[in-house]
Amino acid sequence: MQVTIFGTGYVGLVSGTCLAEVGHRVVCVDVDQAKIDGLERGVVPIYEPGLEPMVRANHAAGRLSFTTDAAGAVAGAEVIFIAVGTPPDDDGSADVRHVLEAARTIGRHLQAPAIVASKSTVPVGTADRVREAIAAELSARGVGIEFDVVSNPEFLKEGAAVEDCMRPDRIVIGSASEASIASLRRLYAPFNRNHDRIVSMDVRSAELTKYAANAMLAAKISFMNEIAGIAEKVGADVEQVRKGIGSDPRIGWHFIYPGAGYGGSCFPKDVKALARTAVQHGHEPLLLHAVEAVNERQKGHLFELMLRHYGGIDALRGKTVALWGLAFKPDTDDMREASSRRLLQQLWEAGARVRAFDPEAVREARRLFGERDDLVLCDSDHAALQGADALAVVTEWKQFRSPDFAALRRTLGDAAIFDGRNLYDPAEVEAAGIAYWGIGRGRSIRE
Ligand code: UDX
Secondary structure, rough: EEEEEEEOOHHHEEEHHHHHHHHOEEEOOOHHHHHHHHHHOOOOOOOOOOHHHHHHHHHOOOHHHHHHHHHHHHHHOEEEEOOOOOOEEOOOOOHHHHHHHHHHHHHOOOOOOEEEEOOOOOOHHHHHHHHHOOOOOHHHHHHHHHHEEEEOOOOOOOOOOHHHHHOOOOEEEEOOOOHHHHHHHHHHHHHHOOOEEEEEEHHHHHHHHHHHHHHHHHHHHHHHHHHHHHHHHOOEEEEHHHHHHHHOOOOOOOOOOOOOOOOOOOOOOOOOOOOOOOOOOOOHHHHHHHHHHHHHHHHHHHHHHHHHHHHHOOHOOEEEEEOOOOOOOOOOOOOOHHHHHHHHHHHHHHEEEEEEEOOOOHHHHHHHHHHEOOOEEEEOOHHHHOOOOEEEEEEHHHOOOOOOHHHHHHOOOOOOOOOOOOOHHHHHHOOOOOOOEOOOEEOOOOO
């Protein structure tokens, strides 16, 4: 099928590439000329495993192209996806300005009947606004062309986006039109073999489904972080508790890892936006507010542990902390809402210096923070330790999982590890003569 995608961010680029990979002809449109030029040369602006070779192969095969020419891209498309960004507004609600701008552009250039599918995470009711925006442009042109607006939210995870897109666990399609659902079934048929993954529903339910999925996952994390806080106080180990509850299929093993808090481009923004939608419609979102509040507190928790270890903020002045991990999670260079950013800020305010390493996000950190005396960006985990007094880990990259604790004991001036992702066995660390501080691991608390 002939597909056009507005927006070459995470969702647009990955979806477009995967649709091309299964044989559709895909045109990706973006207003950013430099980005489009780069993509035409095979330069992928984000780090996502497997994406770059796939972009290049499909581009070379003529199935995937990039353009700023919206008119040409809209004209021949059977399905037009809107996958532009929805950044948070000042009040936390999702800003749909770019979505509506894309809708108007579609309305200005539509030549033949098409399905407009919204992939961006948008507040409930946005599909109606998209429909109105397109209809207004068509009537201004004095033409009557049939179109349908469908909600088709994307559930891909950064770092596994290509895999998620090629092997989706479900494909949600929100539309009142049987014909639109049938067309999207045809589009997604290559991803829908063996068993039917398509869940069709009304438009508003599809829009809410995306928020519900992310808010539920964020709630699981905040719940475990709450339990971790209690475990710390009562002298229990949340890691044992996690193992004790995960085998119940109603709870499950996924997303019950306590840690330094959730970050990224989705959870913080979507929980806020859903709470905002609830308030706007007269529902007080008590649980969503709590999910957010717990996460805010959690992002500062590793620093709290440092204060306890050092006996107050003054003792941190002049210390050098090695920081392993900058990205909000492994396998990405994304630092949006990353817990590392809060910790860096707190350490700098306390007068400490940081030597940081991340396998992918060092360049992003340099872009965010520039040159400063209290930050050294290192090119290996080993280099970050040189001259450091303590080690803090905030991203669970595989390569941080089994360090040589005896060597760490010799290197770290104060022989202390602050493990923001519970990667290590406290007994093993302590046996090496290093003080261990983890999340919710009451057994090692020294009051
Ligand atoms: C998320 C959703 O998983 C995805 O379905 C949706 O489409 C977009 O939002 P993503 O933001 O890429 O994806 O990251 P995810 O892997 O979900 O992790 C989010 C954050 O939660 C990370 O900071 C991670 O460290 C944290 N996390 C995750 C925990 O603290 N504990 C867990 O048990 C799981």
